[in-house]
Amino acid sequence: MKARSMKLIAVVLSVGMLTSLAACEGQVPVVQPSASSSATPDMSTAQEKKIRLATLKVIDDADAAKNVDLLPQRLSGPELDVRTSQLTVAKATGGLDKFATIPKDMTQTVIPTDSGWPREVYTITTTTQDQQSKRLLVLRQDSARSNYQLWGMARLFQGAKLPKFAVPDIGAQLGQADDPGLLAKPQDAVNRYADLLQNGSGSRYAGDFADDYFRQSLTQLTQTVQEGMQRNNGTQQQIFNAAPDQISVMRSSDGGDLVVARIDSEWTRQTGQGRESLPANDDEKALFGAAKPTSTLKVTYVNVVALYVPPAKANQKITAVGAERQPIKVEAL
Amino acid sequence: MRGVVAPILGLLAVASIVLGYLNATIWKPSSQITAKATVSNTRYLVTDPGVLQLVDSQARLKVDAKNADATVCAALGSAKDVAGWVAGNAYTRISGLNDWTTLATQQAKVQGTPSSGGNEVAFQDSDMWSAAHCGNASVTLDIGQKDANSIALVDLGEDSSQATVSMQWTRQTLPDFATPLYFVGGLLVVMMVLSASVFAMPARKRRKRMISSEPVRSSEEVAIGEALTGSLRGLTTAVRIKPKSGGGQRRRHAAHGAGSQEGTKAQDQSAAQSAKQGPAIIDPTSRNMVADQQGAASEASVSAGGEGFADSGEATSVITPDELQEYFARLSQEIAAPDQPQGAAGNDDATSIELDSGDEDVEAVAEQVGDAVEQPGDTPVQPAADDTGDADDADNTHAHESHESGASGKDAEDGEDGENDKEGERS
Numbered sequence: 001m002k003a004r005s006m007k008l009i010a011v012v013l014s015v016g017m018l019t020s021l022a023a024c025e026g027q028v029p030v031v032q033p034s035a036s037s038s039a040t041p042d043m044s045t046a047q048e049k050k051i052r053l054a055t056l057k058v059i060d061d062a063d064a065a066k067n068v069d070l071l072p073q074r075l076s077g078p079e080l081d082v083r084t085s086q087l088t089v090a091k092a093t094g095g096l097d098k099f100a101t102i103p104k105d106m107t108q109t110v111i112p113t114d115s116g117w118p119r120e121v122y123t124i125t126t127t128t129q130d131q132q133s134k135r136l137l138v139l140r141q142d143s144a145r146s147n148y149q150l151w152g153m154a155r156l157f158q159g160a161k162l163p164k165f166a167v168p169d170i171g172a173q174l175g176q177a178d179d180p181g182l183l184a185k186p187q188d189a190v191n192r193y194a195d196l197l198q199n200g201s202g203s204r205y206a207g208d209f210a211d212d213y214f215r216q217s218l219t220q221l222t223q224t225v226q227e228g229m230q231r232n233n234g235t236q237q238q239i240f241n242a243a244p245d246q247i248s249v250m251r252s253s254d255g256g257d258l259v260v261a262r263i264d265s266e267w268t269r270q271t272g273q274g275r276e277s278l279p280a281n282d283d284e285k286a287l288f289g290a291a292k293p294t295s296t297l298k299v300t301y302v303n304v305v306a307l308y309v310p311p312a313k314a315n316q317k318i319t320a321v322g323a324e325r326q327p328i329k330v331e332a333l
Numbered sequence: 334m335r336g337v338v339a340p341i342l343g344l345l346a347v348a349s350i351v352l353g354y355l356n357a358t359i360w361k362p363s364s365q366i367t368a369k370a371t372v373s374n375t376r377y378l379v380t381d382p383g384v385l386q387l388v389d390s391q392a393r394l395k396v397d398a399k400n401a402d403a404t405v406c407a408a409l410g411s412a413k414d415v416a417g418w419v420a421g422n423a424y425t426r427i428s429g430l431n432d433w434t435t436l437a438t439q440q441a442k443v444q445g446t447p448s449s450g451g452n453e454v455a456f457q458d459s460d461m462w463s464a465a466h467c468g469n470a471s472v473t474l475d476i477g478q479k480d481a482n483s484i485a486l487v488d489l490g491e492d493s494s495q496a497t498v499s500m501q502w503t504r505q506t507l508p509d510f511a512t513p514l515y516f517v518g519g520l521l522v523v524m525m526v527l528s529a530s531v532f533a534m535p536a537r538k539r540r541k542r543m544i545s546s547e548p549v550r551s552s553e554e555v556a557i558g559e560a561l562t563g564s565l566r567g568l569t570t571a572v573r574i575k576p577k578s579g580g581g582q583r584r585r586h587a588a589h590g591a592g593s594q595e596g597t598k599a600q601d602q603s604a605a606q607s608a609k610q611g612p613a614i615i616d617p618t619s620r621n622m623v624a625d626q627q628g629a630a631s632e633a634s635v636s637a638g639g640e641g642f643a644d645s646g647e648a649t650s651v652i653t654p655d656e657l658q659e660y661f662a663r664l665s666q667e668i669a670a671p672d673q674p675q676g677a678a679g680n681d682d683a684t685s686i687e688l689d690s691g692d693e694d695v696e697a698v699a700e701q702v703g704d705a706v707e708q709p710g711d712t713p714v715q716p717a718a719d720d721t722g723d724a725d726d727a728d729n730t731h732a733h734e735s736h737e738s739g740a741s742g743k744d745a746e747d748g749e750d751g752e753n754d755k756e757g758e759r760s
Contacts, residue, residue, distance in 0.1 A: 003337075010341045026362055026508035031383040031429045040411060040482055044463070051460050076452075115413040144417030146452035147460045 041111045041171035042119055048109050048168070051139060051148045052123055056104055059083065059150075066091045076140065077151035078246060078262040081302050082326040085287065092286035099155065099324075101128045102135055110250055113171035118142045120174060120248050122165075122258070124156070133158050136306055136322050138248050138260050152248060152260045154306040154322035157213040162321055163252030163308055175249030175257045182257055182309045184208065186249045187242070189309045189318050190261040194240040197263065197303075207317075214305065214323035225269070225280065233272030240265045240303070255311040258321075263303040268333075270296045279330055288330040296333040302326050339529040346521030353514030362510075366502045370427065370436035373495040377424035378487035379441075382412050384427055385476045385485055388502035392476040396487050399495040400470065406456045407474040408465035409483040418461070418486060420445035427485075427498065436500060456488045529563075 043051075055074040062070040068084045075083055083100070090096040103125040110122040123137040133156050140151035156162070166172040177187040184192060192205035200206075200219055209215075222238060229236045246262035271277045277297035279285040284299055306322035366388050372378060378396070385392050398405045410418075426439040457465040463483060466472050474485060489496050 006337055006341070010344050013341075013345065026510075028430050028432055029387050031381055031387060033383075040413075042411075042414075043461075047460065047463065054460075072452075115417075117417065141460070142452060144414065144420060144461070145454065145459070147454050147458070149452070 039113050039171065041113050041168055042115075043111055043121065045109060045111070045168050048111060048121055048123065048139075049106075051121070052106065052137070053104065055139065055148070055150050056102060059102065062087060063090070063096060074147070074149050075151075076142070076149040077138075078243075078302050078304050079138075079150045079152050081328050082153070082304070082324060085283075085302075085326050085328040089283050089286040092289070093282060097283070098130065099132065101130075101132065102137070102153065103128050107134065108165070109168055110165040110172050111168045112174045112250065114174045117144055119148075120151070120250065121148065122250050122260075124162070133160075133322075136260065140248065152262070152304050152324075154260060154304050154324050156306070156322035157320070160321040161319075163254055163256050163258060163310075165250065165252055165258075172253075173251040175251045175259075177245075177247050177249060179249060179251070179257055181255065181312055183312055183314070183316070183318055184309060186257050186259040186261075186307075186309055187247055189259060189307055190242040190247060190263065190305070193305060193307060193318070193320065194242045194263045197265070198238060198240040210317040210319040212320035212323075214320055214325075218325075229269060229271070232275060234270055234275075234277070235272075236267065236269045238265055238267045252308075254314070256314065257309045259307045259309055261305060261307070263305055265301040265303055267299045267301065268296065269299075277332070283327050284330045287327055288332075291330075291332055294332040298331050298333050299327050300329040300331075302328050339525050339533075342521050342525035342528060346518045346525060349514045349518035349521060353511040353518060356514060357511035360510075362504075362507045364504045364507055366433060366504060367499060368430055368432075368434050368436045369497060369499040370438050371495065371497050372425045372438060375423065375425040375440070376489050376491060376493055377419045377422055378427060378485075378489070378496075378498055379415055379419065379424050380427045380485045381429065382482075382484050384429055385409075385483065385500075386481060387430060387500075389504045389506075390476075390478050390481065391503045391505065393501045394474040394476065394485050394487075395499045395501070396472050396489070397497045397499075398470045398489055398493060399497075400490075400493065403470055403490040403493055404467055405470060405472045405490065405493075405496070406465065406467040406488040407472045408456065408459070408462035408486050408488075409474065409476065409480050410459075410462045410486060411482060412484050414461035415484055415486045416443055418456075418459070419443050421447035427500075436498065462486075 058070055058074040062068065062083075066087060068087050071080055071083055071087070086097055086100045090100075105126045106123045107126050108124040112119065112121070119141045121139045123139065125135040125137065127134055136154045136156055137150060138152040139148040141148045175186060178185045183189070189208075192203075192208060196203040196205055196209055197215065197218060200215075200222075222236075225236055228234075241264050243262040243264050248260045250258045252258055269277050269280075272295075275295065276293040277295055278293055279288045279297065279299075284297075288297075302325070304324040305320055308319045308321050310316035310318070380394075385394070394407060396405050396407055420443045423440065423442045426441045427436050428439050429437045431437045457467050459465070463480060464474065466474055472487070476483070476485070487496075487498065
């Protein structure tokens with residue numbers, strides 16, 4: 001009896017093994033929640049390249065067709081105004097300004113991990129073929145259902161030292177216009193820089209900023225124009241205003257912010273003694289076109305400046321690392 | 334151990350190996366896994382993070398809309414991009430596998446307001462997707478290694494009614510059920526062999542030590558080959574279902590116990606007998622053996638008695654043939670008795686003496702008898718035990734052989750009979 005029960009147990013065990021280990025595909029897998037989903041970069045470098053090339057293709061197409069209507073597909077913000085002006089000038093002069101060139105290859109890209117919109121990606125291109133300085137491109141996506149557009153472009157100054165950013169695989173972080181802990185809030189820094197551009201060394205913020213190429217050249221130009229106007233008993237005045245909400249901020253690894261912002265400026269030149277005030281350069285001439293000149297000429301410029309705002313404790317000055325300046329409208333008053 | 338556990342382990346081992354083989358061949362898991370789900374009244378389908386890579390990193394997503402005119406688009410993107418795209422819309426989540434052929438779906442809605450920028454682009458034109466395809470009524474999307482962090486978003490169009498979504502994975506690495514089973518089978522084989530040999534021995538050893546304090550003789554241990562043979566025999570008897578027969582090994586076990594018990598009994602009996610019939614034993618022997626061994630004075634009468642015994646059995650008036658027979662029966666009992674408590678080996682000593690001990694044993698018997706003559710009051714059991722113990726030492730190999738061949742109590746008796754005959758012939 002005992003032997004029979006033992007045999008029965010053996011048989012049951014064998015049958016149990018047989019049924020449990022018979023043909024099966026294994027356990028149905030279960031989705032494991034990902035721990036790092038919240039901090040992934042907004043895009044891969046491959047996607048960045050795709051977007052950059054798509055953007056530059058639209059610009060090339062517009063350049064080739066001399067058609068500014070194509071630009072809004074991939075351009076927005078100050079760059080749309082700048083490029084539209086450049087294309088208008090190119091149409092009038094027959095050739096695009098050499099400073100309008102944007103290299104297709106990049107040397108660095110900064111991709112944030114932020115999940116909301118608008119989103120931005122910074123890309124630094126290579127130097128141009130004629131050894132112009134690198135371009136800083138700001139690509140912005142306003143909403144989930146819109147595409148990235150080239151919002152701003154600044155030509156980096158020769159030898160300008162940019163802060164370090166997190167590598168694209170890890171992802172950087174977008175800043176805000178009112179980021180605390182910095183030498184100045186980004187928007188304030190832009191406002192002060194506008195004041196500095198307008199007032200030169202007489203600005204009360206002059207001590208906050210390191211000297212830069214853009215300011216030097218603008219001061220030089222202003223002085224030259226001033227001298228000419230004075231010979232004709234004329235006057236000239238430049239007003240710089242930081243455009244509201246036209247700012248882009250990317251946090252660097254050292255806690256500072258790289259700020260790209262639009263500063264609008266109006267340059268009003270008035271001649272004396274009944275003379276006409278004429279456009280000063282080819283761009284202005286092209287934009288002025290065949291309009292009838294008067295004694296007063298107002299030129300509206302779009303300035304895009306890239307400022308590095310260091311952390312408050314860094315014992316550094318706010319430094320302009322790149323800029324772009326383009327007249328967009330010339331009118332006789 | 335050898336009779337029950339080893340066969341069970343053997344059966345399990347065979348079952349494991351057979352199952353392993355089956356799992357490696359006809360039951361081998363399929364490399365193609367296809368799971369489907371039917372959705373309705375939804376525009377967007379979104380896979381949960383990880384669903385695309387649930388079975389393998391290589392996958393194919395296929396969506397078939399019931400409406401043949403509908404433009405169906407599918408794209409791969411990051412979870413936050415997809416969430417941004419469907420913000421404010423209801424959608425159907427594909428959350429995993431219900432089983433190997435069915436996708437699990439859930440209705441959900443993303444918080445937030447629908448994107449309302451003036452620069453909206455078509456679904457397939459969005460920068461956010463790493464891959465996007467559109468098709469009429471059907472679209473297929475291949476998912477590869479590089480899409481590890483991607484999820485899929487399907488846009489069935491505004492007037493979508495019903496669609497079937499299917500995921501097909503090609504498993505690069507199939508679950509291997511065969512190797513573990515082979516391994517378990519191997520382990521079971523090893524355990525079976527061990528349980529049939531090594532684990533089956535200590536009990537016997539312990540029993541032996543309890544009875545005699547002699548050092549354990551290594552040559553008495555069961556050789557592996559013998560043990561295996563025994564266990565295989567046990568296996569065959571276990572497989573052959575014969576509830577009544579009791580099995581060979583059972584009888585053998587019984588023989589152990591019975592043999593030892595009988596041996597003890599026999600020893601007691603012989604002691605009692607020798608105590609009771611002591612004088613009767615000594616008287617005929619003393620005369621006869623002394624006559625054999627000693628001087629010429631009694632030589633004639635002894636030889637006459639021997640011849641008489643050989644010829645007619647009536648030559649001596651002192652010892653009758655029956656008495657002599659009785660004596661040898663007792664003698665052989667006395668020789669055999671001390672070994673019997675040691676189990677079957679003791680039983681077989683009789684056989685071994687018969688086969689190999691030769692003249693020395695006979696002389697030993699003669700000396701023993703002589704001692705008995707000199708000291709008639711002593712019990713003859715004690716010296717007999719020592720002598721046969723020596724004989725056991727000399728011939729223990731044979732003893733084991735006969736034990737393993739299933740020597741039973743009957744065999745032992747036969748051996749005794751044989752010895753009796755031999756002793757009778759010699760004397």
